[in-house]
Amino acid sequence: MQPFTYQRSEDVAGAVAAVAGRPAARFISGGTNLLDLMKLDIERPQHLVDISRLPLDRVEPTEEGGLHIGAQVRNSDLAADPGVRSRYPVLSQALLAGASGQIRNKASTGGNLLQRTRCPYFYDSNMPCNKREPGAGCAALRGFNRMHAVIGASDSCIAVHPSDMAVAMAVLDARVETVSPGGETRSIPLGDLYLLPGTTADQETVLAHGEMITGVTLPPPPAGRQVYRKVRDRASYAFALVSVAAIIETSGNRVRSARVAIGGVAPKPWRAPEVESRLAGSALSDQDLSEAAEAALPEAVGHGGNDFKIRLAKRTVRYTLAAAAELV
């Protein structure tokens, strides 16, 4: 960890200005990701602007019937929020499936969205990693890549975005609200927040330096039953091998609409439109569900250690759809 200066900001505008004014300044919220990376010399900010006490810690209904979640709402509080639990259970389930109780108590909504990949080569500064050092190469591509992406990645980086919360938000069509250094606000569809690595693995989001996430807006909950299913190597405190967020609305015994997002497979939460369109109007037979699940991740490619994820994702999609349709 290199020495850094620290300031606690009192208001959003001041915080944004404080970071924008210095290229090596960073926001810090719960610090559960940033501090680990600083200790390992992966992140080397010279100045930290603490935004954890900004008044962005409320969960409030919107006029449209949705929900606005302040960027500083803790993961634990968001998971326990009665409105979230009753109307957006997929989000509550996803949050509770993430990290540990202690980490969720610290982790903020904004920090969760912007947490960095858990690729182990990214965490060791002796290893080649394009995300850390553009042009250095990607140690994971032909290395230990069991946890890595099977879709949306490139040869320059196959890291996954590790958030559970973001997968649920993706299936809910959430929008990310930001304030930029010039004072302008943006409302970015969650699906557009993250950049795919292409040849620039170090650029992960569309946010400008100093642009702060102030909150996340959820539209009114879609009709239908919501389920989050996370598959992992141990019962708790493990990142997803694959996770699936699904919402199915039925009428009679036909599907009216279906939404599916898959986590653990891509550099961002991955919506599966192929599955969604196949399911619409289906009668939810075993064959319908299996075929719809089979259609997931059409362009997926494994890199050796993570080949199994493609099958695992399809099997988990099939199960989660069935669970959302209350068939299992």
Place this chain on the structure above:
Amino acid sequence: MTENAQRRTTSGGDQFIGKAVDRVDGPRKVTGTAPYAYEIAEGPPPAYGYILGAAIAKGRILKIDAELAERAPGVLYVMTHLNAPRQQEFGPAVTPAVREVFTRARPVLRGDHVHFYDQPVGLVVAETFEAARAAAALIKIRYQETAGDFGLEEHLAAAYAPKRTNAGFETDSAVGDFETAFAEAEVRIDVSYRTPYQHHNPMEPHATLAIWQGDDVTIHTSAQTLSNFRAGLAATLGVPVERVRVVSRYIGGGFGSKLIVHADSVFAALAARILKRPVKITLTRQQMFANAGHRAEMLQQVRLGARADGRLIALGHDVWSATARVEEFCEQTAVFARSLYAASNRLTRHRLVPVDLNRGEWMRSPGEAPGMLALECAMDELAEHLDLDPIELRIRNEPDQDPERRVPFSTRNLVACMQEGARRFDWGRRSPEPGRLREGRKLVGIGMAAAIRPNYIGAAAAWVRIDAEGQVTARLDMTDIGTGTYTILTQIAADTLGVPLAAVAIELGDSRFPLTAGSGGSWGAASAGTALLRACEALKEKILAAARVHGAPVRNAADVSMAAGAVRFGNRAEDLKDVLRRVAPEGLDARGSVEAGAGTEAYQAFSQHSYGAHFAEVSVDCDTGEIRARRLLAVIDAGRILNTKTARSQILGGMTWGLGAALMEKTVLDGRYGRFVNHDLAEYHIPVNGDVPDLDVVFLEENDDKANPLGAKGLGELGVCGAGAAIANAVYNATGVRVREFPLTLDKLLPGLTAFVL
């Protein structure tokens, strides 16, 4: 059941031994008043060191530039191979004698060669840990890298037979003619199992505070065996052992990773001497993966030849293990197989494949932990082949004496363990045909495995004193690594002297106290406990002798006795304190000791082991392949149980280790870089609370009078032995998919699993 099993303990009047006495150090630990090495505040304010590790796995340092680091804020001193103080040389990869591995010099920064990834190549000492670490990042090193060897299976051709295994066992053993008998057997199982690198990861990382006073150094550290640290450090520094004092009062787990001195202690001692100021150094969690030992990767071939009735006629267990080129370590993986089952033709062998890593070390249940995963799963495979119940197969192969040493067992109640376990676990619920039991979308399976672990006893001595107020103080250089040693020693002293627990103060963890074998190999309770028992018995004799001389007159000496805080003179009792005030106002003290077991008659005439049977029920998700344990049971036969609470905790911890080994623990070695990839506790998975199901432990009543005067046998490691195999066998029983590569993660199971219709 042998006759000993039915015999109750003979000492009769025990009030505390055998009871579920709470940990005497518990309140200190939960209130944060038990300081661990890195928290010790003693002497002048310390400086803090940070060890810089090599960025390559093999090669040479061409240039090292520490100028920036030396000028960084707060930095006091930078050590590299260019300016490292003189130390004694390390010597050959194998020591001439077994014991020397524990006591040899382990110098740091010897020359420009790099032998393993993250090998210490520098030390920065600064006013704070953070300043030292930040400065270490400023040291620039140019390396010349050479290709290393890392993969076990790629280099099997380089395998060699070591002179001996760990703990001094024969490398190979052979009885009869294995190959012929195996070839002619009616039923044959020939299977290979793979077990991965594993790391101990005790909660407390390796840490040291070194303080010099003149030519004497005190090392506050986290050590399992103080005498090893003392000897190793003295050898490294080239000073007499008397100059080194090692203190380790509280230890946050060791699991074998703290048996010998590591770089933190050596660096702290060197730097503190140079700076004339105490120096504190800890390994970070990441550094522990290369610098605190590991269990090596292994390939095991098990060959079982049986008659149609299940009787084994040939038993073969071959092990290939990775070993460090710099220092040999041969885990005794197949040694337990020499004692477990009867078979007239037998073969066990250990072979090593050199790799460019740091040395392997003793990791909880060395030998049995990986070895039983292979043999006990192979037995399950044989049982299925024979269409025989796995317990029945084992009963049919129960030996009537040690099958290789051909001496009787001191006690052995393996069959009773299995039968008792079957009854309690509802073994009848298990379907002999795999994949039959289903609950919703889960497949459910039940499995079992045997457990065996040799009983060791190490040389130990104890000193005990009673003052005129009846307060007892005992001193041993024994350690309590979280197992409950403080507590059982308190019980032993209290019972032997007939005083309350509160009157006993056990002082451990100081190398100025009488020498013991420390904590390791599950010998701690038996060794230190026996030494203390004898010391207390000697003290009791002294008290009685004094009472006879100065006490109330009695007709004959035998009429003076001691029990329950009182001295009896004929039919009159007097409070112990009153007697002591009168007959020994200055107090009395005594010593006791026990010699190492290996040389004793009881050890040579009997095969001494503790035993157990593990039972497991698991569920496997048919969609995702996720395996979760549902309930585990261990039935344990480990001689007399000194404290049912701490003993149970040891077994629970062992079973949890077995669960980890079966389902999740694996350190991934990237063969391109010679580096352990998942080197932190987020990525190196051990079971978390949610993984640990309903666990149950049952102790069979037993007392092994051949083992030691306490009748107790080692059990700290027994819980691990076979526990993982029981889980793996349950996974097979659930799914019908046999995975022979540990850990059993879902990706290995998935291809063989059909998801049910919805």
